[in-house]
Amino acid sequence: MMILSGDPPRSRALSLILIAIVVVLAITPFVFPGAKPLNVAAKICIFAALVASYDLLLGYTGTVSFAHTMFYGIGSYAVAIALYGMGPSWAAVATGIVIGLPLAALLALGIGLFSLRVEAIFFAMITLAVASAFLVLASQLSWLTGGEDGRSFSLPELLRPGTVFIKDLFGVRINGRILTYYIILVGCAAMILGLLRVVNSPFGRVLQAVRENRFRAEALGYRTVFHLTYANVLAALVAASAGVLNAMWLRYAGPDTSLSFSIMLDILLMVVIGGMGTIYGAIIGATIFILAQNYLQALMGAASNAAAEAGLPLLPGLLHPDRWLLWLGLLFVASVYFFPTGVVGRLRGAPKPAE
């Protein structure tokens, strides 16, 4: 209970789903062979943490930020540039972290103090502007960032696939790649539990109060600009950390994998699908979204072929793998329509007031 900060899932179905997700993620290297399942699992872990940090902003304080991928990108690029420039050493990883995280925090602090004093829409606009500028900067400063191509790099020896620790454990070769995966899994779990602690702390309760009625929170004596700014800084730190892990998993950082606005949209969708203001929703949303992104196409291909073999009219065309984005879109429209409070809100049943 203490590890969940006194905020359990509060629904049997939700608890079971969460346990299932965590267990499957924990045993993925042993039960699903091949590179793709492990890639998908790592991406789910990273996005669960990234989306949870966005939920801290959107779900708990009610502020809309478009700069979340910027912080994610700062983490990614910092570690990528450090490893690219200094070579594959732990010192380079440490340098990337020591530069990337404070940079993200400082930027978030500046944006927050500058723009969170006033209307929330102003903050949204500022984050949009800064994030756009950063995206342009990252693709223009080729000498530093590699431009559109990004930066590929090698990891320290310990984390490489060629480094084998155990030749055969339950039929699986335990190498540096699997070690990296578990570092990501544990790191992201720690970040999500940390965020759960923050939102259930006295500080987190004030964030909800600001979301509900900022004017009243001020009249009670809370200087809300600081609460919002600290939340923004925390969210930026977690996003940058997720970015570090992402770059280390991909051994690459580029505009498309860490900075683009399409990632920002994905994060928004994941928060909404999972359920805003719950933290747990981030895990559910990231899992559903990334599974759909990776397997819907294959699933549809199989269904399309099956329909064609069965001689059904129209269906093979409708289910053709090339139409997967259409179905993904329909899936989201349906999920938002049927679960306006997200999967977590739906599973928890009728909305009850936060105590």
Next chain:
Amino acid sequence: MATPNNMTTLETQSLTIRFGGHVAVDGVSCAFRPGELTAIVGPNGAGKTTYFNLISGQLRPSAGRILFDGADITKMTAPLRTRAGLGRAFQLTNLFPNLSVEENVRLAVQAHSGTHYDMLRPWRTRRDLIDRADAILDSVALGARRSVAATALSHGDQRKLEVALMMALEPKVYMFDEPTAGMSVDEVPVVLDLIARLKTDPSKIILLVEHKMDVVRSLADRIIVLHHGKLVADGQPAEVIASPVVQEAYLGIAPGKSAA
């Protein structure tokens, strides 16, 4: 008037605010004394709530000063004024609608305890804050409703909760803005008893904006009258109510003229 140093003092000097060409509060100078309940009366639009907003910091004056405990607080933000000891209950109910009644008060208790940025432990471990919130809810007869959402309360109960939030701040200055407006007859005494109980503390300044003359008569030690943003009368309740200026400004009766 000389007050001992440890006593709370609140004073406005030529306090003025203009909205465009309209002067909502016009050069109001008034000193409030501890142990005294001052009722602020006046017709609708006289600037009573605006005057409150200036004192508690929701609005900045165009001219004039506010002195609190000897310090000039004219430029201080609302949260800092609250922390300094200016408590405010709002006229239009102003709560955290989707949070529970208990959480509404607990947030106020937490603010008063100075727990602003503690993010490392679960809020439930601060049992002291929860117990204090429950005690305050019991004192306004809302204990039984503590786990419902504030928005689900009846209007009268929301008014009581509004007052409970201010009580939780344990301020030096209590500012009630029409605390009984829209309350049913049987709910009014709960709030009036509460204010009467606060009055027994000789160190507190209590300001009360109120329309009901019977309430004003029974509670006020002093009445000031605002009319078109100007302070037009100040004194003992009986004499102020009887004065021609109040009869004209507040009740709309011009002495010597027959009603049109």
